[in-house]
Amino acid sequence: MKLLFVAGGSGGVVFAITPLAVAARVAGHEVYVAGPENVASTVTSAGLPFVAVTDRTMPDFLADRQGNKVEVPKDLHERFIFNGRIMGRFAAACVPGLLELVERWRPDVVVGGALSFAAPVIAGHLGVPFVRHAIDMGEPRTIDLAAAAELGVELEQLGLHDMPRPDLFIDICPPTMRRADAPAAQLMRYVPFVTQRQVEPWMYTKGDKPRVLVTAGSRVTKEFDFDILVQLGNGVAELDVELLIAAPEAISEELRPLLPEQVRVGWMPLDVVGRTCDLYVHHAGGNTMLAGMAYGVPQVLIPYLPYVVDYTSRLAEFGAAKMLTPEQDSTENIVAACREVLGDPSYAERARELSREMSAQPGPSEIVGVLEKLAA
Secondary structure, eight states: OEEEEEOOSSHHHHHHHHHHHHHHHHTTOEEEEEEEGGGHHHHHTTTOOEEEEESOOGGGGGBOTTSOBOOOOSSHHHHHHHHHHHHHHHHHHHHHHHHHHHHHSOOSEEEEETTOTHHHHHHHHHTOOEEEEOSSSOOOHHHHHHHHHHTHHHHHHTTOSSOOOOSEEEEOSOGGGSOTTOOOOEEOOOOOOOOOOOOOHHHHOOOSSOEEEEEOOTTOOSSSSHHHHHHHHHHHTTSSSEEEEEOOHHHHHHHGGGSOTTOEEEOOOHHHHGGGOSEEEEOOOHHHHHHHHHTTOOEEEOOOSGGGHHHHHHHHHHTSEEEOOGGGOOHHHHHHHHHHHHHOHHHHHHHHHHHHHHHTSOOHHHHHHHHHHHHO
C-alpha cells in the first residue's frame, strides 16, 4: 500500500500525523510525507521520506492572490473566514507540487491533517480514498467552507465540483471531549510526538517542588508569540515551583535574559519531560493540550486564537483545566489560576480520567489495518 500524508504549514501540525505515518511504514507500507520546505527537518527527523511541494511559508499567505495584504478582521465570524482563506491559498500553492509528485508516484490513499486542504483536492483528482486525520478537538466549519471557496479555481481546473469529503475521519480526540455534533469517526489514541534532543537526568526526574511547564508552542519567533511567552513565564515564576519554559532553540538565548535565572529554557522533548509535570500553562495549542491530556496533567489555558476557544472551554468544563480569556491574562490572574489548579486535587484527578480514556483507544498500529481495508 502507498500512503501519501499531506502536512500543513508548521512543525506543530506534523507532530500529530507522524505516529500513524511511522506505524504504516513499520508495517511495511510505502509512505511519503509532502509539505512545505520549512517542515522538512521535522518530518525527516522521524525517519520519514519527505517531498517538498512549495518553498512558501504561512506568512506569505496573509496577502491575497494579487499580493494585497489582508487585514485581520475583528469580527469573530469574519476572522474564521480570513483563516480559511489563508489555508486555502496555502493549499493552492501546494497543489502543483503535489500533482507533479502523484504523476510519478501514485498513492493508494491520501491522508491529510485538519486544515490540510490540498489533501482532499489531490485525492479527489486521483479518485483514491481521502482520510482526514484531526490534529485537535475541532475546527469551526466556517474555516473549511472559506478554504473550499478559495480553492474554487483549482477544483474547477481538476474537474471537481466541490471539495471532496473524507472517506474516513480519524479522530484523536478522546470521546468525552468530542463535540456533541462531531461526525462519525474512527477513534485513535493520541501519541505525543516531538523532535528529540539528548535526554538529560533533569528531564525525567524532579525535585520536591511542583514542576510547571510553560510554552507557547513550536512556532514561537521573535515576532510571533514571543511577548506572550515572556509574560507567561514571568507570571508563573512568582510561584514557589520548578519552572520549565519549552521554546524553540532559535529564540531561547533571547528568552533567558528576560526570565529569572533559575528557570530552565529551551527545546524540551515533551514525551520525556511532559510526564513529570504537575501543571501545563500555555496558549491552548492542540498538540500541547492533547499531550497534557495523554499524560494526565492538569492545565491552565489562555486561548489566544479564537478557533481554539471551543475545545478549551470543554476541557475546562470537564474539570481538567482552568481557562483564562486573553483579556484576563494579567500576571495576577495567571498566578491565581496556577495556585488554584495546583492546590485543588480534583483538577489532577479529572486529568487522569482523560488519560485513562485516551489510553483505551486503538493505537496507530491498529489503525493501519483500517487503512489497509480502505485501500482494498
